Amino acid sequence: MPVPAGEARVEDYLALLKPSVMSLVVFTAIVGLLVAPGAINPVIAVIAIVCIAIGAGASGALNMWYDSDIDAIMSRTANRPIPAGRITREEALVFGLVLSVFSVALLSLATNWVAGGLLAFTIVFYAVIYTMWLKRSTPQNIVIGGAAGAFPPMVGWAAVTGTIPIESVALFMIIFLWTPPHFWALALYKQSDYGAAGIPMMPNVKGEASTKLQILVYSVLLAASALVPTILGFSGLVYTVVAVLTGAMFLWLAWKLFRAEDGVPMRKAARTLFTYSLSYLFIVFFALLTDNLLTRFGSVIG
Incomplete structure (x- = not known):
């Protein structure tokens, strides 16, 4: 009311x-x-x-x-x-x-x-x-x-x-590349909502097959971008291991969605990927923070 x-x-x-x-x-x-x-x-x-x-x-x-x-x-x-x-x-x-x-x-x-x-x-x-x-x-x-x-x-x-150095741009790119698979997974099992509202989300405009392929492509780019902090040298082993493992899981779920049959299996796979993606950024950024704090603490006591 x-x-x-x-x-x-x-x-x-x-x-x-x-x-x-x-x-x-x-x-x-x-x-x-x-x-x-x-x-x-x-x-x-x-x-x-x-x-x-x-x-x-x-x-x-x-x-x-x-x-x-x-x-x-x-x-x-x-x-x-x-x-x-x-x-x-x-x-x-x-x-x-x-x-x-x-x-x-x-x-x-x-x-x-x-x-x-x-x-x-x-x-x-x-x-x-x-x-x-x-x-x-x-x-x-x-x-x-x-x-x-x-x-x-x-x-x-x-x-x-x-x-605004390249290191901060690297953090920008991780979130930027995470956004499409995160929201398109949501859009796949909320198509009716977006369609009723007239919002041209990817599944409603390009179809489910195209959306699943693009989710997979962006997931590959995301997993790769998460390794850039290691390449640039402002993260260490802790972050690298976490980035590899979480990226591999993201890719696996994106692949399962890509291979899922239309209907209930596809919506279930999309929801699973979306749910995982909610925690992905928190885990990756927490690992980066932990890695840096451990490095600074080690240099202080060393």
């Missing part, structure tokens, strides 16, 4: 921030910040992470503002605050804009303008380029739009160094 205007609860505004998505954004940003060479004041580091979290939440609020019409159609999004009538579109828009300006300004002042500029670009990319343009116009929406979710480790790195 819709909540009367003006009676939205705090948790409704928190829901606008897409906390489940924010958790991954914040974690990868923390890894980028801690793995980056150099030192940063702990208080400034906390402020930087909070700003990145707020910026990510602002992007989510702007996305829900613009997509409230299709959110009302899709079963997995119908209970979001706006389509459920708990928050108006205008309230969500103002909320998102205020948080965007606040997070970018504070990050820029607390750290540097490179980090602030990257955060601003991330918000614009997700809210405008992806949400307003790509999402409803091309089946490549996730491929290009995936860049928005890949920027956080670069922002965290820039908060420490004020630069």
